[in-house]
Each structure stands twice: as C-alpha cells, then as structure tokens.
Amino acid sequence: MIERDYDIVIIGSGAGGGTVAQELAPLCREGVRIAVLEKGPRFRDEEFTGREVEMAQALYEDGGGFLTADGSMTLAMGCGYGGSTIVYTGTSLLATRRVIERWGVPGLDFVDIERRSQKFMEQNNVHFLERELINDNNQLFVDGCRRLGYRVEQFPINVKGCLGSSLCNLGCPNQAKQGTNRVQLPQAERAGVEVVTRCEVVRLERQVVKARIHPAPPGGKGEPAPWEPGDYRIRAKVVIVCAGAVNSPALLLRSRLPAALPRLGHGFTCHPALILVGEHPGAITNFVGHPKSYYLDQFVESDGFVLETCMYFPFTTAKSLSGFGDPHESLMRAFPRLQMILVLACDHVEARNRVTTDLRGRPIVHYTFTPAVRRALAQGSLASARIFFAAGARRVHLPAARNPVVEAAAADRLEQFIDEDLFRPGSVTVSAAHLQGGCGMGLTARDSVTDSYGRVHGVPWLFVADASLFPDSIEINPYLTIMALADRVAQRIRQDARNLLN
Amino acid sequence: MAAQHTASTLTPLEPVFRAVVRTVVPNSAGLDERGWRELEALVNESLLGRPKTLRRRLRLFVRLVQWLPVFRYALTFTSLDNRRRTAFLTSLQRSRIRLVRVGFWGLRTLAFLGYYGRIGAAEAIGYRPDPRGWQAER
Numbered sequence: 250m251i252e253r254d255y256d257i258v259i260i261g262s263g264a265g266g267g268t269v270a271q272e273l274a275p276l277c278r279e280g281v282r283i284a285v286l287e288k289g290p291r292f293r294d295e296e297f298t299g300r301e302v303e304m305a306q307a308l309y310e311d312g313g314g315f316l317t318a319d320g321s322m323t324l325a326m327g328c329g330y331g332g333s334t335i336v337y338t339g340t341s342l343l344a345t346r347r348v349i350e351r352w353g354v355p356g357l358d359f360v361d362i363e364r365r366s367q368k369f370m371e372q373n374n375v376h377f378l379e380r381e382l383i384n385d386n387n388q389l390f391v392d393g394c395r396r397l398g399y400r401v402e403q404f405p406i407n408v409k410g411c412l413g414s415s416l417c418n419l420g421c422p423n424q425a426k427q428g429t430n431r432v433q434l435p436q437a438e439r440a441g442v443e444v445v446t447r448c449e450v451v452r453l454e455r456q457v458v459k460a461r462i463h464p465a466p467p468g469g470k471g472e473p474a475p476w477e478p479g480d481y482r483i484r485a486k487v488v489i490v491c492a493g494a495v496n497s498p499a500l501l502l503r504s505r506l507p508a509a510l511p512r513l514g515h516g517f518t519c520h521p522a523l524i525l526v527g528e529h530p531g532a533i534t535n536f537v538g539h540p541k542s543y544y545l546d547q548f549v550e551s552d553g554f555v556l557e558t559c560m561y562f563p564f565t566t567a568k569s570l571s572g573f574g575d576p577h578e579s580l581m582r583a584f585p586r587l588q589m590i591l592v593l594a595c596d597h598v599e600a601r602n603r604v605t606t607d608l609r610g611r612p613i614v615h616y617t618f619t620p621a622v623r624r625a626l627a628q629g630s631l632a633s634a635r636i637f638f639a640a641g642a643r644r645v646h647l648p649a650a651r652n653p654v655v656e657a658a659a660a661d662r663l664e665q666f667i668d669e670d671l672f673r674p675g676s677v678t679v680s681a682a683h684l685q686g687g688c689g690m691g692l693t694a695r696d697s698v699t700d701s702y703g704r705v706h707g708v709p710w711l712f713v714a715d716a717s718l719f720p721d722s723i724e725i726n727p728y729l730t731i732m733a734l735a736d737r738v739a740q741r742i743r744q745d746a747r748n749l750l751n
Numbered sequence: 752m753a754a755q756h757t758a759s760t761l762t763p764l765e766p767v768f769r770a771v772v773r774t775v776v777p778n779s780a781g782l783d784e785r786g787w788r789e790l791e792a793l794v795n796e797s798l799l800g801r802p803k804t805l806r807r808r809l810r811l812f813v814r815l816v817q818w819l820p821v822f823r824y825a826l827t828f829t830s831l832d833n834r835r836r837t838a839f840l841t842s843l844q845r846s847r848i849r850l851v852r853v854g855f856w857g858l859r860t861l862a863f864l865g866y867y868g869r870i871g872a873a874e875a876i877g878y879r880p881d882p883r884g885w886q887a888e889r
Binding site for chain 1: 866880
C-alpha cells in the first residue's frame, strides 16, 4: 500500500469536481495540497474519433449500458478527465425558481443559485447558436412546434469554435464544448491542483481515501496514470465526493463513516428518456450541426415532460426503435431522412427508487416507472408525434405502441396507438443521462445526507458536490446547477479553511 | 486477451447467436465471414468489462433461445425457417415473464451493437458524419 498526503482530495472531475477544483485552487498559493482523483483516463485530442461503439466504450461507464436492477433502463455516466461534461451537448439552462423553492432546502435560495450559475455561463462562453448553424433536424422541430402553437425555445449552449460535427455525445472531436475538461480543470492545474487519472476510489475511512491506480490497457485510449499502478492510502484533511448520483452514494455506502445516514442512496431521480424518430419524404441535415438547439418545456407542470431536439448514432437509434426485422430495418435505411426528438419525463422522489450496493460494494440502482412517469412518457410521445407530422413527416415511430410505425394518414388518432403498459422492463428502450439524488441536501440526517453546503451530517471533513445533492428532480439539463452547488461547497470550505485544514 | 474472452463468451454459441442476428437484422445475411468476425468482435469487446454473472446469464439465455422452440416446433432455433424464427423471437419480446423480455432485449441490443456498430453498416444506411461538420458539408 503506497501512502500519499494531501490537504484536500476531490473525488471525480465532472461538473461538480472540476468546479470545486477550480474554486479551491487559489488555496494552493498558500501551500494547500489539493488532488483530484478521476476514475477514467485523460484523453488526447486526437483520440476523439466520433466512432460510436469505440467512443462509447472509452467514455462511458459500462460503455453507456449500465442497467438498473430490473433491466428497465440504461444509465449513461461519463468517465474520464471532465466526467460527464465530456459527453454532454453543452446545453446550459438555469434552474427555475419554482424547482428550487419546491426543493425547500433551508439555506438554499433561487437567487444564490442563479447568481452562481450566471458566473459559470460567462466562464463557459454560453450563448445562442447562430441561425445559420441550425440544421434541418432542429429547424423542423421549431416549425412543427410553431404550427401547433407550442412555445418552443432555443437552448443556450457552451461551445467555442463549434464546427457542427454532431458528435457531442461521443466527445467533441474539435474540443468546442466548454466542459470542465476544457475550462475548470486546466485552470485548476495551472494553479497547482494535481489531477490523478485512472484512480478508482475503493472506500473512505476517517480522513483516508483508499484508492487503486489502474494501468492503461494495451492499445486502449487515454494517457497512462500519472502515478504507478497499485493500491494507495491517501490521507486528506478534507474529502469532497463528486462521483455522480450513482457512484457518490455507493462510495459512501461502502465506506465506514462515523455517522448514521438513513437517507443515503434515497431520492434517486433521472429524467427517464425516450428517443422518437419521424421520417421525412426527403433527406434532411441531421448528422451535421449541433444536435440539441431547441426544447419545449410548456408541459412540464401539467404533464411532467420536456421535449428536446437530439440526434443519435446508428446503434443507439437501432436499439431505441421497438421491434426487429424488416420494419425496423426499413426505418434504419431511412437514416438521412430521420428527425429525432428526445422525450424526458420529470420524475420525482419515490421511496423505492434508490441506490444501494452489492456485496462487493458495486452500485445497484433500483428504479421502477411510476404511473406518473409512464403517463409523462406517453404524453410526451404524443406531443412529439404531433410535432413530427406538423413538420411534414410521412411516418413516425412510437416505441410504446403495439404497432410502432404510424403513417401520416393516422395523425388525427394518435392516442389510439399508445399503450402505457409497454413501459415495462424489456419492452421499450428507456435511457437516462440526468442522474440526480442519493446524497440529498436538507436540515438533519433524518431528512437528508448533507446540509445546504454539501457537508455530510455528522462528518465534518466530508463534503459532497455533484448532482447527488439534488433533493428532487431539477427538470432541466443539470450541469449548471451542479456547478452552482459545487461553487457553494467550495465557498464553505474556503471560509472554514482555518478549522478544516489545521 | 480480447480473443480469449471472445472464446469464453460467445464462441460455443456462435451458430445460435448468428441465427438471432440474421432474424433481428435481415441485412446481416449479406455479411461475409470477415463481416461476422467484425460484428462478433464488437459484441465481445462490449462484454469485456461486464460482470461475470451477466455474461453467464447471456450464455444461458442464448441456450434457452436454441432449445425452447423444441417445445413448440419440435425443432431447435437454428433449424427453424425465417418465419418461425421471427414468430418465436416476437413471442419472447412480448412474454409476460420479465426475465424473458429483458433477456431478449439484451440479446437484441447486442445484435444491433454488432451490426450497426460497424462503420460499413453505418455508411450503408447513409450515416456519414464528419468531424469537420459544416465545413465538410458545404
């Protein structure tokens, strides 16, 4: 066991870890030693090839196929220098006042989240994409929504020099997205923070991090770890867990923490999502241009869903379409004519939806679709189908229909096709990338895991700074809110540095 | 190392897996031996880091796919014609038993991964992204 000493150890380098690293980095000038431990590797710019399976294997945990316990859903978690910010589309939305107030976390208010989010919007070059860079796939969504009287809105995105490769979810080959791998982590490293990649944290003990450095596999992507492969015992005065809504609660669950935390792992939400496609008579620009430029959230309060434009890759599209054989293949052959919409259900905290660990300490995510989620996915599918047809699609694929391909002639009786009972494990491909909760903020250990500044109840040296802090669903793309919360955590640590670090 | 894993995961069941892929993706009938090897390498690569229990369950499920049709058709899956293979896999997809549905969903996903994960297949359906994006398009 190799021993190392730091003042502050940050576990994870995504929106949470990268932000905390940057915000604490000025302490390095005062001699504070800070390390970021990242499970995945640091990728070289030229390794982002855009090849679907190759990049998914490299950038996502379990190649993007992490399954919930009953097999009802796959969860996408980025893994590498930058965490999930390597694979997001850079859509940058502010949390709404309604959601932050509904969370009801004592000490956390909307104005504070808004102010901090705006700081990172400026830092990450958030802006609206220019009109001439909007592709047909996005424009058709706008056209369809407007014909139906829907209030479509444009996503602000955080790109710089975007060429429109459409490959955001496979890691930008042009390094245009301003994720923590491009902005916050390099800034932190310049100020003296060490980033240790290929470092898997096994468990925490009292102010000790047990970790394992993995060797780079022969022929695999990514740089070797900066430390020799082996087992490490890393002492730290402060530990900040930023491993995401699945791995953060799992790490705390398998660690020997000197506190009872009955809410640990509870409150998991994830915006379960369906990919829908509509086929147009002629080719459209879909796999060129930024894939996610518009959204529709006017139904979030009434029906619990949000629609977003999207563009996925052949394998992801194939598995998202229901069925198999000739009908399936005929849609796949129409790829250059396909418009795509992502339906996101805004799920809420349920007692049975939670993260636990198996006997070896690996995370297990228990998730059951509630009637409200099934209804939201069904209603979102119907709204999407209406948009496709209003935009001129000749047929639409509805995954939760007995006969999933609906021709334009049947556009006026779409309700007849949807069967909510099909939202069951093994029938419809549902996936989620907005993983939240598990270490929720609150007042005491009875109702939460941390306080509103991410400090774990009863463990003064331990903080959490990622989406696992969310006490309920955020109902939008979460990264800016994660950064805002991580900024609060860093502020608290800076304020208490004298006590925490001495 | 990948080759050893290939041998232990799917090789003993290769004829059944190929028959499933031909039913799920009819275009795969046009693959030559090199194409099949490429498809199977992608599938095995994706299984490489997955838990042993999952790989064991996959092998068990593929065996079930081979032998369950005996009760209905008195023939194994690989001996069925295309129409019956499709009918049998549809029955798995619609099964009332969750484990059967999830098992088929997993097998179907692997078939799509192997087939559409190949660059040749992606190009054949007209998917040709370019990292240069609009610059390459215009």
